[in-house]
Amino acid sequence: MNWLRRNTKKLIIPFIGVIIFLMIYLMNVTYSAYMDVVMKERQENLLLISRAVSQNLQNFFDEQIRKVDILTRTPGFQQGFETYYETGDDTGMKGYIFSYIQSHQQGLASIYVLDREGEPVFHYDQYPFVGLLDGADLDLHQYGSAEKSGIGQMVVFSDGQYGVTLANNVYGGNGYVGTVVCVLDMGEIYRQYIEMLSPENGGYITVKDENGTVIVHPEERMVRFNYKRDLEGFEDYARYDSLRSMLEEQYSVEEGSSVYVEYSNNIMPPVQLMASYSRMNLDGVSWYVSAVMPYHAAMQTETAGMRHLVLLAVMICTLILAGGVIIYHQQKERQKLKLETKYLRDMNRTLEELRRSQEQIRHYQKLTTIGMLAGGIVHEFNNLLTPIIGYSEFLMEQLGKESEYYGDMEEIYKAGIRGKEIVEQILPFSRKEMETGFFAPVCIDAVADEALRAMELLKPSNVQVEKKLGAAGVNVYGSATQIYQVLLNLYSNGCQAMEKNGGVLTVASREIGRDQIPEAYREAADIRYVEITVSDTGCGMKKEMLKQIFDPFFTTKRKGTGLGLPVVKNIMVNHGGFVLADSKEGKGSRFCLYFPATQLPESGTEEGWEEKREEGRISVLLVDDDEQIVKYLKRRLMLRGYQTDAYTDAQKAMETLYRGDKNWNLMIVDDTMPKYKGTALARKAKQRSGLKVILLTGLVGQDAILMKEQGIVDEILLKPVRFKELLETMERMTKKKDGGDNDREGLHEEEQADYYGYGSDGSFSDGLCCGGDGDGRGGDLSQGSGGNDRTGGAGKRI
Structure with missing residues (x-):
C-alpha cells in the first residue's frame, strides 16, 4: 500500500x-x-x-x-x-x-x-x-x-x-x-x-x-x-x-x-x-x-x-485526462475538499428546494393558462351559440309543427343545445365554473346510463359492458354535464385498459348510509349517499402509480394530458363528494364515486308559463358587443312589447347613461366587452339611475358574483341564454304580469314537457334529474319516464 x-x-x-x-x-x-x-x-x-x-x-x-x-x-x-x-x-x-x-x-x-x-x-x-x-x-x-x-x-x-x-x-x-x-x-x-x-x-x-x-x-x-x-x-x-x-x-x-x-x-x-x-x-x-x-x-x-x-470519444478522453489531473490535486487538498463538499451539499439542498418551488410555480402557471384559455373559448362559443339557438327556437314558434320546415329547424336547435353542452364540458378547466348556482337535482342512474350509451359507440369490440344500476329515483344536487364528464372519463379509461386483451366494464350504483362509506370520511359525511362503482378487468396499476393518478399532468399514456383524473377529483370535491381508487396489477382497477344524496325534488315545471306584457309599459337598455346577439334579443323583446334601445358600443351606452336622456326600467348587459366590462357598466348604471341589471356571461367571474352579493347586479344569466328564461327573469324583476302570448305558441302542455327530448328547457347540461313515474323509478336521460322530467330555467341562474 x-x-x-x-x-x-x-x-x-x-x-x-x-x-x-x-x-x-x-x-x-x-x-x-x-x-x-x-x-x-x-x-x-x-x-x-x-x-x-x-x-x-x-x-x-x-x-x-x-x-x-x-x-x-x-x-x-x-x-x-x-x-x-x-x-x-x-x-x-x-x-x-x-x-x-x-x-x-x-x-x-x-x-x-x-x-x-x-x-x-x-x-x-x-x-x-x-x-x-x-x-x-x-x-x-x-x-x-x-x-x-x-x-x-x-x-x-x-x-x-x-x-x-x-x-x-x-x-x-x-x-x-x-x-x-x-x-x-x-x-x-x-x-x-x-x-x-x-x-x-x-x-x-x-x-x-x-x-x-x-x-x-x-x-x-x-x-x-x-x-x-x-x-x-x-x-x-x-x-x-x-x-x-x-x-x-x-x-x-x-x-x-x-x-x-x-x-x-x-x-x-x-x-x-x-x-x-x-x-x-x-x-x-x-x-x-x-x-x-x-x-x-x-x-x-x-x-x-x-x-x-x-x-x-475525444471529449471522454479529455474528461479522463482532466479527471486524472483533478485526482492528483485532490491528494494534496483532501482536507480542503471535505469542507467544500459539505458546503456544496448544503448548496445542492438549497438548489433542490428552489427547483421544487419553481416546478410548483410552473405547475400553477400551467393551470392558470388552461383556465384562461377555457374561459376565452367558452365566451366566444357562447356568443356564437346564442343567436343559433335563439333564432331556431323563434322560427320554430313562428312556423308551427305543421310546417314542413319545422323538423329542420328542430335539428338546428338540437345541434345548438348539444354545442352548448360540449362548451360546458370545457368549464372544469377553469376555476370559475364551480359555483353552486349551476347545480340542480340530478338522477345519477340516468346520467350513468346516457354515458354508457355514448361509450357503446367508442369502446373496442372485445370489451363487454355489465350494468347494475340500482339508484333509480335517488337524486344528487349537482351538474349533469360535469357528472356525465366524470363517468365518461372513467368509462374511457377502463376501456383503454382492456383494449388489448378485452374484458368486462362493470358499472354499478346504489344508495348507502353514512355507516357504509369509508371510515375516514364518516365524521363530516351526510346521512345518505349514492355510490357509483366503475370497474374493469384490464392491466391494473402498481401501488406507486396509484398514488399519483390524481396529480395534474401525471399520465402513463403516450398521448395523454394527465388532466382527466385530476378534473374528476376536482368535480367530485365541488359536488361535496369524493372518489376512491383501487387497483391490482394484472387484475384490473376500480373507481368508487360517492355523491351526497338530496331530498330536493325535480325542478319546477314550465306548464302554464306565460310571459305577459303590454306594449310600451317597460323600457329596456340592451348592451352587447356581439351584433348578432343584439339584433336577435332586440327583435324578440320588441315583439314581446318591451321598448328596447340596443348598443353594441359600451362607450356610447355609458355616455347615454351619463346624459340621462332616457329613463329605462331595466338594463341587460354582456359581461365581456371592449373598453368596459359589463360589471363596470352595471356599477355606473346603478349609481346614476338605480336600474335593474341583468348580466349575461359565458363564464361567471368572482367580480360578478361579488357585485351580485352587493346588489349592483340583480341577476346573472349564462350564455347561450334561453329567451324564455330571460323573460321569466325580467318579469320577476319588474313584478308585472299582465296579458300576453305564450313564448311557445302552438305547443300543448304535454308537448312542452317533452320539448325536443331534453326536458322542458331543452338543456341536458344542468339540472338533469329522474322522472316521476308512478313506480318511483328514474326516468330516461332525455325526457324522463313520466313525461314530467324537468331541469327548470332556474337551474341556470346564479
Missing part, C-alpha cells in the same frame, strides 16, 4: 493511456458491428422494394394477358377473323377491338391485329405520338406463328417514349387464325407501378430483360443499354469486376443483394452502389428488377453518427 502511494504519480499516466486505448478499440469494434447490421438492414429494405416492384409488374402483365385472352376467346371476335378470311371485311373485329380499348386503357399505347402470316389486318393508336412508330420496327412477322405468344420485344416510339409488346394468339374452329399484339407504354407503367416505390436519397429502380437490356430506368439515356454486351472485352479490367460479379449473381439467383462500383465514364469518379434484386417470371420470360441506392446515401446517417462518436 505504501509503495502504491509513493508511485501514484508515475502510474497514473500509463493507466490513463491504457484506458484510452481500450476505449478506442471497443468503439471501433462496436462501430464495425453496428455498420454491418445497418448495411444488412438497408439491403433488406431495398430487397423489399424490388420484391414489391416485381410483384406489381407481374400482376400488371398477368392482368393484361388475361384481358387480351378474354378478347381472343370471344366467339364473336373469332368469327370476325373467319369473316375477314372469307370476305375481307374486318368490321366485326374492329368493333371488338374498339370496345376492348375503351374498357382497358391503362398503359395501352397501340394494338395490332395480324393474320396467319403476321401481316397487319389493321391497327389502332391510343396515343398521338405512336403514329411515329413504324410497324416494321416491331418485326410483326415474328408473331405470325402459333408458338409466338406472351411478352415480346422492346420498342421506341420517339425521344423519351418507349414500350414493350404483348402478343396473344387467336384460335378459331379451324385452329390458329391470327395474333393480337398490344404495345404497352413503359413510361406510363413506370409512373403507375414503379416510380412511387423508388428508394429515397438518390435511389432508383431498374428493370432488365434476360439478355441484359435495360427496359426501365429513370434516366432515358440508359434505356436499351445492355450491360452484358457492353462489358464484353473488358474482362482484364479489374475496375469492372464488382459490377460483373453483381450481374452474374443477379442472373443466377431468384433474389439477392450486392455492393458494387459503377464507372459512368472515364471523367466522373466511380460511385459505390448498394443494390437488391429479384426476378419476375411470366410465361417463360424473366425480367430482373433492381432497387439501387448510393452507398454513401444509405450510410450517411451512420457516418455522421460515427463522426459524433469520435467527437464524443
Whole structure:
C-alpha cells in the first residue's frame, strides 16, 4: 500500500493511456458491428422494394394477358377473323377491338391485329405520338406463328417514349387464325407501378430483360443499354469486376443483394452502389428488377453518427485526462475538499428546494393558462351559440309543427343545445365554473346510463359492458354535464385498459348510509349517499402509480394530458363528494364515486308559463358587443312589447347613461366587452339611475358574483341564454304580469314537457334529474319516464 502511494504519480499516466486505448478499440469494434447490421438492414429494405416492384409488374402483365385472352376467346371476335378470311371485311373485329380499348386503357399505347402470316389486318393508336412508330420496327412477322405468344420485344416510339409488346394468339374452329399484339407504354407503367416505390436519397429502380437490356430506368439515356454486351472485352479490367460479379449473381439467383462500383465514364469518379434484386417470371420470360441506392446515401446517417462518436470519444478522453489531473490535486487538498463538499451539499439542498418551488410555480402557471384559455373559448362559443339557438327556437314558434320546415329547424336547435353542452364540458378547466348556482337535482342512474350509451359507440369490440344500476329515483344536487364528464372519463379509461386483451366494464350504483362509506370520511359525511362503482378487468396499476393518478399532468399514456383524473377529483370535491381508487396489477382497477344524496325534488315545471306584457309599459337598455346577439334579443323583446334601445358600443351606452336622456326600467348587459366590462357598466348604471341589471356571461367571474352579493347586479344569466328564461327573469324583476302570448305558441302542455327530448328547457347540461313515474323509478336521460322530467330555467341562474 505504501509503495502504491509513493508511485501514484508515475502510474497514473500509463493507466490513463491504457484506458484510452481500450476505449478506442471497443468503439471501433462496436462501430464495425453496428455498420454491418445497418448495411444488412438497408439491403433488406431495398430487397423489399424490388420484391414489391416485381410483384406489381407481374400482376400488371398477368392482368393484361388475361384481358387480351378474354378478347381472343370471344366467339364473336373469332368469327370476325373467319369473316375477314372469307370476305375481307374486318368490321366485326374492329368493333371488338374498339370496345376492348375503351374498357382497358391503362398503359395501352397501340394494338395490332395480324393474320396467319403476321401481316397487319389493321391497327389502332391510343396515343398521338405512336403514329411515329413504324410497324416494321416491331418485326410483326415474328408473331405470325402459333408458338409466338406472351411478352415480346422492346420498342421506341420517339425521344423519351418507349414500350414493350404483348402478343396473344387467336384460335378459331379451324385452329390458329391470327395474333393480337398490344404495345404497352413503359413510361406510363413506370409512373403507375414503379416510380412511387423508388428508394429515397438518390435511389432508383431498374428493370432488365434476360439478355441484359435495360427496359426501365429513370434516366432515358440508359434505356436499351445492355450491360452484358457492353462489358464484353473488358474482362482484364479489374475496375469492372464488382459490377460483373453483381450481374452474374443477379442472373443466377431468384433474389439477392450486392455492393458494387459503377464507372459512368472515364471523367466522373466511380460511385459505390448498394443494390437488391429479384426476378419476375411470366410465361417463360424473366425480367430482373433492381432497387439501387448510393452507398454513401444509405450510410450517411451512420457516418455522421460515427463522426459524433469520435467527437464524443475525444471529449471522454479529455474528461479522463482532466479527471486524472483533478485526482492528483485532490491528494494534496483532501482536507480542503471535505469542507467544500459539505458546503456544496448544503448548496445542492438549497438548489433542490428552489427547483421544487419553481416546478410548483410552473405547475400553477400551467393551470392558470388552461383556465384562461377555457374561459376565452367558452365566451366566444357562447356568443356564437346564442343567436343559433335563439333564432331556431323563434322560427320554430313562428312556423308551427305543421310546417314542413319545422323538423329542420328542430335539428338546428338540437345541434345548438348539444354545442352548448360540449362548451360546458370545457368549464372544469377553469376555476370559475364551480359555483353552486349551476347545480340542480340530478338522477345519477340516468346520467350513468346516457354515458354508457355514448361509450357503446367508442369502446373496442372485445370489451363487454355489465350494468347494475340500482339508484333509480335517488337524486344528487349537482351538474349533469360535469357528472356525465366524470363517468365518461372513467368509462374511457377502463376501456383503454382492456383494449388489448378485452374484458368486462362493470358499472354499478346504489344508495348507502353514512355507516357504509369509508371510515375516514364518516365524521363530516351526510346521512345518505349514492355510490357509483366503475370497474374493469384490464392491466391494473402498481401501488406507486396509484398514488399519483390524481396529480395534474401525471399520465402513463403516450398521448395523454394527465388532466382527466385530476378534473374528476376536482368535480367530485365541488359536488361535496369524493372518489376512491383501487387497483391490482394484472387484475384490473376500480373507481368508487360517492355523491351526497338530496331530498330536493325535480325542478319546477314550465306548464302554464306565460310571459305577459303590454306594449310600451317597460323600457329596456340592451348592451352587447356581439351584433348578432343584439339584433336577435332586440327583435324578440320588441315583439314581446318591451321598448328596447340596443348598443353594441359600451362607450356610447355609458355616455347615454351619463346624459340621462332616457329613463329605462331595466338594463341587460354582456359581461365581456371592449373598453368596459359589463360589471363596470352595471356599477355606473346603478349609481346614476338605480336600474335593474341583468348580466349575461359565458363564464361567471368572482367580480360578478361579488357585485351580485352587493346588489349592483340583480341577476346573472349564462350564455347561450334561453329567451324564455330571460323573460321569466325580467318579469320577476319588474313584478308585472299582465296579458300576453305564450313564448311557445302552438305547443300543448304535454308537448312542452317533452320539448325536443331534453326536458322542458331543452338543456341536458344542468339540472338533469329522474322522472316521476308512478313506480318511483328514474326516468330516461332525455325526457324522463313520466313525461314530467324537468331541469327548470332556474337551474341556470346564479
